[in-house]
Amino acid sequence: MAVGQSQDRTLGKHILLNRVVGRLAGVFSVNSPKTRFLSSPYFFIDLCAGDGTPSYFSGYSSPEILQKHANTIRARRGEGSAIVILVEKDRATFDKLQKAFPATNNTYLIHGDSKDPSVIAEIAEIIKSKGKPSSPCFVHNDPNKVTDWAITPELLKVLPRYTTSLTTMGCNVGGLKRLDFENRESWFDYVQVLAKAVKSVKCHNAYLASLRNDKSQWAYLVTCPAKWEKDVANDIEKAFKDWTHGVEGAWLSDSLRFKSLIRKLFLTKKEWEDNQDVA
Numbered sequence: 001m002a003v004g005q006s007q008d009r010t011l012g013k014h015i016l017l018n019r020v021v022g023r024l025a026g027v028f029s030v031n032s033p034k035t036r037f038l039s040s041p042y043f044f045i046d047l048c049a050g051d052g053t054p055s056y057f058s059g060y061s062s063p064e065i066l067q068k069h070a071n072t073i074r075a076r077r078g079e080g081s082a083i084v085i086l087v088e089k090d091r092a093t094f095d096k097l098q099k100a101f102p103a104t105n106n107t108y109l110i111h112g113d114s115k116d117p118s119v120i121a122e123i124a125e126i127i128k129s130k131g132k133p134s135s136p137c138f139v140h141n142d143p144n145k146v147t148d149w150a151i152t153p154e155l156l157k158v159l160p161r162y163t164t165s166l167t168t169m170g171c172n173v174g175g176l177k178r179l180d181f182e183n184r185e186s187w188f189d190y191v192q193v194l195a196k197a198v199k200s201v202k203c204h205n206a207y208l209a210s211l212r213n214d215k216s217q218w219a220y221l222v223t224c225p226a227k228w229e230k231d232v233a234n235d236i237e238k239a240f241k242d243w244t245h246g247v248e249g250a251w252l253s254d255s256l257r258f259k260s261l262i263r264k265l266f267l268t269k270k271e272w273e274d275n276q277d278v279a
């Protein structure tokens with residue numbers, strides 16, 4: 001496989017998603033006294049679902065990965081035990097998605113922008129009618145570039161407290177960082193908002209991993225139970241093992257390193273070199 005091509009990233013992204021969601025589904029589908037959320041359905045929300053067509057590079061799509069693990073839970077714990085919500089803003093893409101994954105009583109499709117108040121209200125209604133504030137929930141935030149980041153403060157307000165997530169961040173797709181700093185400043189807020197939500201749950205942490213020497217500067221932000229730190233770091237390593245330049249990672253709890261990696265991703269090389277000492 002050629003290094004530095006988009007296929008490395010799609011394959012890696014889907015391996016990562018599969019491992020992260022597979023672990024959540026594995027824990028939730030086992031009936032154990034340690035599982036806190038036994039009576040509640042698991043919500044899997046794909047905020048940027050795409051068309052559901054398997055990728056040429058991975059053989060999968062994110063809706064398929066989410067449905068696969070939801071089906072494992074349903075097989076063990078009943079039809080209503082896992083709810084999948086797929087959101088796609090582009091009309092033609094949504095039409096294809098609907099054909100690939102028709103709506104059922106445990107799969108909801110929403111045509112619209114995940115940042116739109118009406119879409120957030122629809123998500124809130126599904127969660128309210130089917131779950132509880134303590135329901136387990138996983139959110140996939142997979143836009144084409146970091147400027148389309150879909151997790152907003154308004155969305156976080158309606159999501160259950162113990163929500164975990166995977167965000168893909170294409171920080172220099174098509175040379176995005178040529179934008180003036182003023183136009184990139186809001187990117188820091190996107191991460192800040194999510195980081196604040198993670199910090200508000202004492203038992204959660206977040207891992208940021210960026211592909212070294214990647215022109216498009218793809219990075220992956222996983223929020224997870226803190227006790228899964230080793231597993232998540234291992235997931236990233238496994239998912240991107242073919243990326244020969246390697247991966248650079250930082251935990252949110254290691255705030256200096258985390259902030260430094262964020263700055264490296266969001267600032268131009270010159271801005272980053274001038275700002276390395278900023279705490």
Ligand SMILES: C[S@@+](CC[C@H](N)C(=O)[O-])C[C@H]1O[C@@H](n2cnc3c(N)ncnc32)[C@H](O)[C@@H]1O
Binds near residue numbers: 062
């Ligand atoms: C990278 S593709 C998704 C690929 C898909 N998640 C997968 O892995 O199979 C990004 C998709 O997200 C959609 N999208 C981007 N921002 C969105 C938003 N705010 N709300 C809904 N859809 C969005 C785009 O239209 C595009 O189809």
